[in-house]
Amino acid sequence: MGKKYGKKSYMFFIIWLIGFFIILITAGLFIEKNFEHAELSTGKILLLLTLILLNILFYIIYKTEKVYWINGTSYKEAKAATSKRRKVFAIKHLKSFFVASCIYLIYCIFSFAINSLMIDSLVFTIVLIVAAISTIRYKL
Helix, strand or coil: CCCCCCCCCCCHHHHHHHHHHHHHHHHHHHHHHHHCCCHHHHHHHHHHHHHHHHHHHHHHHHHHHHHHHHHCCCHHHHHHHHHHHHHHHHHHHHHHHHHHHHHHHHHHHHHHHCCCHHHHHHHHHHHHCCCHEEEECCCC
């Protein structure tokens, strides 16, 4: 018989969330303080960093199998599923957000001439929404 599924806990999620804010704030302050003309790229870097941190969250979900952190999945459903099903479910989410990160990275590389936080934010939002909507079809 496989290992027993752990108790419901959001401890690692809370740690990730605190780290998320600390990293973004620290990165923003570091970029602004240490780079001339940083305002032209700070937005792109922070938005890309947000996607990277989301990928880290989905990797944590994959490794810990805490798929009930994913919206629409209950702890009861996660506990009833096999370890393999939980991992497959988590890796599908990770792949969707990884693709979104790659798309946004490619956009960032080709968009440095644009220098518009509004356009960067719009592209980021669209990429993030498409990634999130693409995961609706995944069932545990």
